[in-house]
Structures are given as structure tokens and as C-alpha cells.
Amino acid sequence: MATTTAASVDSSPEVRSPRHSRRKAAGRRNWLGGLAGWLWLAVVLIPIYWIVITSFKTQSGYYATNAFKPPASPTIDNYRLVIQSDFPQYFINSVVVTAGTIVPAVLISFMAAFAIVRGNSLFLTGVNGMFLMGLAIPLQATIIPVYLIIIRLKLYDSLSAIILPSIAFAIPLSVLVLANFIRDVPKELFESMRVDGASEWTTLWRLVFPLTRPALVTVSIYNGLAVWNGFLLPLILTQSPARRTLPLAVWTFQGQYGNNVPAILAAVVLTTLPILVLYAIGRRQLLSGLTAGFNK
Amino acid sequence: MTVLAGGPPRADASSGGKTGSVAWMVLPALLVFVAFGVIPLLGVVGLSFSRWDGIGDIHSAGFASWRKTLTDPNLPHMLYVTFLIMILSWAFQTPVSLLIGVFLAGHQRYREWLAVLFFIPLLLSSAAIAVAYKALLDPNFGLGSGLHIGFLSQDWLGKDKLALGVVVFIVSWQFIPFHSLIYQSGVRQIPRSMYEAAEIDGAGRIRQFRSITLPQLKYTIIASSTLMVVGSLTFFDLIFVLTAGGPGDATRTLALAMYKTGFQANLMGPASVIAVILVLVGLALALLLRRLGGGGSSDSQMEGA
Numbered sequence: 001m002a003t004t005t006a007a008s009v010d011s012s013p014e015v016r017s018p019r020h021s022r023r024k025a026a027g028r029r030n031w032l033g034g035l036a037g038w039l040w041l042a043v044v045l046i047p048i049y050w051i052v053i054t055s056f057k058t059q060s061g062y063y064a065t066n067a068f069k070p071p072a073s074p075t076i077d078n079y080r081l082v083i084q085s086d087f088p089q090y091f092i093n094s095v096v097v098t099a100g101t102i103v104p105a106v107l108i109s110f111m112a113a114f115a116i117v118r119g120n121s122l123f124l125t126g127v128n129g130m131f132l133m134g135l136a137i138p139l140q141a142t143i144i145p146v147y148l149i150i151i152r153l154k155l156y157d158s159l160s161a162i163i164l165p166s167i168a169f170a171i172p173l174s175v176l177v178l179a180n181f182i183r184d185v186p187k188e189l190f191e192s193m194r195v196d197g198a199s200e201w202t203t204l205w206r207l208v209f210p211l212t213r214p215a216l217v218t219v220s221i222y223n224g225l226a227v228w229n230g231f232l233l234p235l236i237l238t239q240s241p242a243r244r245t246l247p248l249a250v251w252t253f254q255g256q257y258g259n260n261v262p263a264i265l266a267a268v269v270l271t272t273l274p275i276l277v278l279y280a281i282g283r284r285q286l287l288s289g290l291t292a293g294f295n296k
Numbered sequence: 297m298t299v300l301a302g303g304p305p306r307a308d309a310s311s312g313g314k315t316g317s318v319a320w321m322v323l324p325a326l327l328v329f330v331a332f333g334v335i336p337l338l339g340v341v342g343l344s345f346s347r348w349d350g351i352g353d354i355h356s357a358g359f360a361s362w363r364k365t366l367t368d369p370n371l372p373h374m375l376y377v378t379f380l381i382m383i384l385s386w387a388f389q390t391p392v393s394l395l396i397g398v399f400l401a402g403h404q405r406y407r408e409w410l411a412v413l414f415f416i417p418l419l420l421s422s423a424a425i426a427v428a429y430k431a432l433l434d435p436n437f438g439l440g441s442g443l444h445i446g447f448l449s450q451d452w453l454g455k456d457k458l459a460l461g462v463v464v465f466i467v468s469w470q471f472i473p474f475h476s477l478i479y480q481s482g483v484r485q486i487p488r489s490m491y492e493a494a495e496i497d498g499a500g501r502i503r504q505f506r507s508i509t510l511p512q513l514k515y516t517i518i519a520s521s522t523l524m525v526v527g528s529l530t531f532f533d534l535i536f537v538l539t540a541g542g543p544g545d546a547t548r549t550l551a552l553a554m555y556k557t558g559f560q561a562n563l564m565g566p567a568s569v570i571a572v573i574l575v576l577v578g579l580a581l582a583l584l585l586r587r588l589g590g591g592g593s594s595d596s597q598m599e600g601a
Contacts, residue, residue, distance in 0.1 A: 030501070033399030036392055037407075040472060041414055047469070048416060051428050112325035115318045127322050134333055136582040140530045140551065141574040144558050144567055145339030146332060147350075168332030171325050200318045229421030231533035236559060247423035251537050254427045261431045268424045275419045283412060 055266040078266035090249040101166040101227045109174035117182045134172035161237040170223040181215035246271040343568035361565035378549040382528040385467045397479020415473045426537035456546035482516030518589040
């Protein structure tokens with residue numbers, strides 16, 4: 001199923017053939033959908049607009065002026081304040097946690113998916129069933145024992161404390177999506193690798209890895225976004241400011257500068273900026289990545 | 297969500313030839329998943345029968361935590377709030393996402409650009425969203441006082457019903473784009489020929505939507521609903537940052553109660569009981585939604601999965 005979705009998303013430029021546009025043009029308009037679409041776009045954009053313009057106002061200017069008017073003399077003092085409040089450190093922490101999670105998570109999920117597709121044993125069937133179960137269970141509900149394990153491993157208040165459970169939480173969906181893609185690799189290719197005397201290990205990296213690259217990117221994006229924006233694990237498993245990740249930092253920043261709304265919003269903008277930049281670069285990949293696995 | 301469809305792995309690709317042993321390749325993932333997924337899941341059941349303050353030693357406590365939690369007069373209210381938020385956000389998000397998804401499935405250029413802006417909330421963290429809305433809705437410093445409009449100057453997060461409504465709204469703000477995206481890709485997979493045939497038969501736009509789009513989207517609707525419903529059990533970040541469960545306990549969901557009981561009141565036993573309830577509710581809902589999808593046909597949904 002994920003296969004189909006991703007395939008159709010990948011091929012969407014081709015899908016946009018003249019035949020369809022003609023059908024749409026000739027067909028009646030979807031007024032209700034259009035209305036809902038434009039209305040909700042306004043609902044989405046108005047708060048974002050407000051966040052951005054307010055982040056360039058001074059605190060006194062914020063109270064004095066109309067909330068939806070852009071500032072007459074924009075200031076970047078808020079951003080300076082945020083950056084001086086150790087946000088570069090929090091940014092690095094977030095990068096370390098995100099990269100430290102998705103690289104191992106995707107690689108071991110990829111190996112597992114390969115084994116599940118290629119192998120043929122009761123053991124592998126059982127493991128696959130266990131991963132599938134992991135998808136139906138809200139894993140956050142296991143946070144208390146995770147906390148206990150992290151304490152016992154003496155990892156509390158370290159970035160590894162966030163990384164290890166994040167990898168585990170990422171495995172079920174990653175294995176599912178990757179296995180779907182690996183099943184699509186034509187049998188003949190495996191056969192010819194075998195005839196050439198390649199081992200399974202070689203087949204994995206030389207044949208399957210390049211062929212499933214879109215799926216690997218998709219899975220990395222999906223997990224990366226979840227980890228980058230994660231809040232519960234950092235909240236519970238770390239303590240010191242030096243280990244803070246960005247979502248946690250925004251929250252504590254608000255606690256510190258409660259009334260300085262422009263500064264708080266500058267923090268919101270700054271923490272979102274890296275993702276927005278990535279979004280601008282890899283929009284198509286990102287959007288297809290988010291839904292892969294959810295349609296038949 | 298195929299997940300819920302379950303089913304044995306298929307060995308199509310491997311049946312082609314005799315292979316060396318590959319089973320070991322599953323081990324790294326298995327090890328990490330068992331250590332930080334399976335053991336904690338069993339552990340949470342174990343801890344629900346214990347007494348632990350989060351720091352000291354763990355003592356066995358039999359059914360004490362269960363008795364305490366199940367007879368807690370606040371439990372029905374927590375469940376009520378959890379399900380109310382779940383149902384309201386589902387009932388609001390589903391029709392809107394469906395409408396927008398169908399709309400965005402059109403291939404006009406402007407709709408593609410619309411979609412680019414439309415999906416921005418998907419990228420923000422719940423914490424950042426909650427922080428921004430908290431500032432926006434502040435009765436003294438936020439939207440209302442900025443605009444000097446009386447209606448908007450309400451104490452949005454200070455009144456029970458308003459706060460709950462705000463939570464539902466922000467959840468929708470955050471997730472409608474995601475579900476629209478799911479519906480968009482679902483709609484794009486419906487064979488064009490079905491609409492062409494319907495048009496030849498003279499079926500109108502609404503008739504087409506009812507007789508083709510909706511039935512064809514059946515599994516998409518179930519997948520999206522499952523994500524909404526099961527996902528709503530774990531809305532933690534948003535509510536924690538926005539209202540911390542308040543005012544009073546107006547927005548205290550199960551997930552929030554678990555955190556507060558465990559990590560603020562240091563009662564890990566009762567908190568584990570709440571966690572077990574969360575897992576059971578989640579599993580029950582997932583199974584129920586799968587049943588709605590038709591037990592038998594869900595296997596065919598696994599086709600290629």
C-alpha cells in the first residue's frame with residue numbers, strides 16, 4: 001500500500017496530464033471544497049502572519065499598536081535576545097538528537113525489513129508481528145519504565161537518553177514502509193545477484209539500498225520531523241539546560257519571558273526556521289514522505 | 297494504517313531462490329525495540345503493581361495502585377475529557393480534511409501553491425504551536441487587547457468550556473493539513489475512468505462524490521480516523537504547554553494525568569495504572585476501527601504490504 005502511495009506521488013508530475021486538467025475544466029467546480037480550502041488557508045495563515053510580524057515588534061510597540069499591523073520600525077532585538085539565551089546550544093542538541101536517531105534507526109530498520117522480506121522463518125514472522133503490534137500501541141504510555149531504564153543505565157540527563165528510546169519508537173513504522181518497498185524489487189534482480197555469487201549482505205547494500213532510496217528518504221524525513229519536534233522524551237529524560245532541545249527550550253523561554261510576547265514569538269520563529277528552510281528545498285519529498293504508509 | 301490489518305509477512309521476493317541466512321540482520325532492530333519498546337510495555341504493567349516514587353527503591357504493592365486509581369473520583373472526568381477531545385476533534389477534522397483533500401487533489405497550478413502554504417503547520421512542533429497560541433490568546437497581552445475587540449478579549453484558557461474548545465481548535469489547526477494530505481493522495485488514486493463513466497451516465501458532482509469518492513476512500517477514511525483517534529490519546533505536548541490540564545481539571549486528559557501523577561506527584565504506581573489504561577484504550581480503539589473497515593477485506597488492503 002505504501003508502495004502505491006509513494007509511487008503515485010512520485011509520478012504526480014506525469015499524472016498532471018492534459019486529460020485531467022481538461023476534465024476538471026470541463027467539470028463543474030467544487031465550490032464547497034474550494035470554500036473550505038480557502039477559508040482554512042486563512043485560518044492557517046493568520047496566526048502565522050501574526051507570529052512573524054509580532055516577532056519584529058518591540059515589547060512596548062506590541063501593546064501600543066494594532067496586533068495585525070506590521071511594525072513601523074521592525075527590530076531584530078528579539079532575535080538577538082533569543083540567540084543570546086543559548087539557543088545555538090539547543091539547536092545543536094536538536095541536530096545531534098535528530099541525526100543520532102534517524103541514521104541508526106533507518107539503517108537497522110532497513111536491515112530488519114530486508115531480513116523480513118527475504119527470510120522465511122517462524123522467527124522472522126514473529127518479529128514482524130511484534131513490530132506491527134508496536135504501531136497500534138501508543139508508545140508514549142511506556143514512558144515511566146523507559147525513564148526507569150534510562151536511570152538504571154545511568155544515562156539520565158544525556159542526549160543518548162533521548163536518542164535510544166526515539167530509535168525504538170521509530171522502528172515499527174520504518175520497518176513496515178521499507179519492507180513494502182523492498183517487496184517491490186523484482187525477483188529477477190535478486191536472482192541475478194545470486195547467480196553472480198553475491199552474498200545477502202552484498203545484495204542488501206549493492207542492489208536493494210540504491211533501489212529503495214526514495215523510501216529511505218521518506219522514512220528519514222518522517223522520523224526526523226517527529227524527533228526534531230519531540231517534547232515528552234526530552235522533558236522527562238533530561239534536566240539541565242545544557243541538554244535542552246528546541247521544543248523544550250521554547251517552552252522554558254516562555255516561562256522566563258512570560259510577558260515579552262515578541263521575544264517569545266521570535267523564539268518560535270527561530271526554532272521553526274530550519275524546518276521551513278528544508279521544506280522550501282525538499283517540499284515534494286517531504287509531503288510525500290509524510291503520508292507514505294497511510295493509504296492503500 | 298496497514299498495521300492494524302496485521303497479517304503474516306509475505307516472502308514473495310525470497311521464494312525466487314535459496315538464500316543464505318538473513319535472519320541475523322533483524323537483530324539490531326529487534327534488540328533496540330525489545331529494550332526500549334517491549335520491555336517498557338511489560339514494565340508498565342509490572343510497575344502498576346508497585347510503589348515507587350521515581351527515585352528510591354521499588355516496592356511491590358499488589359493491587360493498591362489499581363484500587364486507588366479505579367476508585368479515584370477524578371477518573372471518570374479524565375476519561376470524559378479524553379474522549380470528548382477525541383470525538384470533537386475527529387468530528388471537526390474529518391469533514392473539513394475530506395473537503396479540502398478532494399479540493400487539493402485537483403492538479404491546477406494554483407492549488408499546488410496553495411498546498412505549499414497550507415501544510416506549514418505540519419512542520420511546527422506542538423510545543424511551539426502551544427506557546428504561540430498561549431501568547432495569542434492571553435486576555436491581557438494577546439489578540440483581544442491588541443485589537444480592542446471585546447469578544448476576542450475572553451479569558452480563552454481560563455474557562456472550562458472555552459479552554460476545551462481552544463484545545464480542539466488548535467489540534468485541528470495543527471492536524472487538518474496532515475489529514476487533508478492523506479485524503480489528497482487517496483483521491484488521486486481513484487481511477488479517473490470511474491468518474492468518466494459516471495459522467496457519461498449523467499451523475500452530478502454530489503452524486504459522484506457520494507457514490508464514487510466516499511466508497512473509494514473507505515480505507516483512507518479509516519486510516520485517517522485511526523490516526524486521529526489513537527493519536528488523540530497521546531496529545532500531551534500541546535495540552536501540557538497550553539493549559540497544563542487546566543483550568544482546574546477541564547483539559548486533564550489521561551496522558552496528562554499520567555504525567556502529573558508520575559512526574560509531579562511522584563506516584564509512579566498509579567501513573568502506571570493510567571498508562572496501562574491508555575494502552576488498552578488505544579488497542580481497543582484500533583481494533584474497533586479495524587473491525588469497521590471490515591475484518592475480511594482488511595487482508596486485501598495488505599496487498600503489497
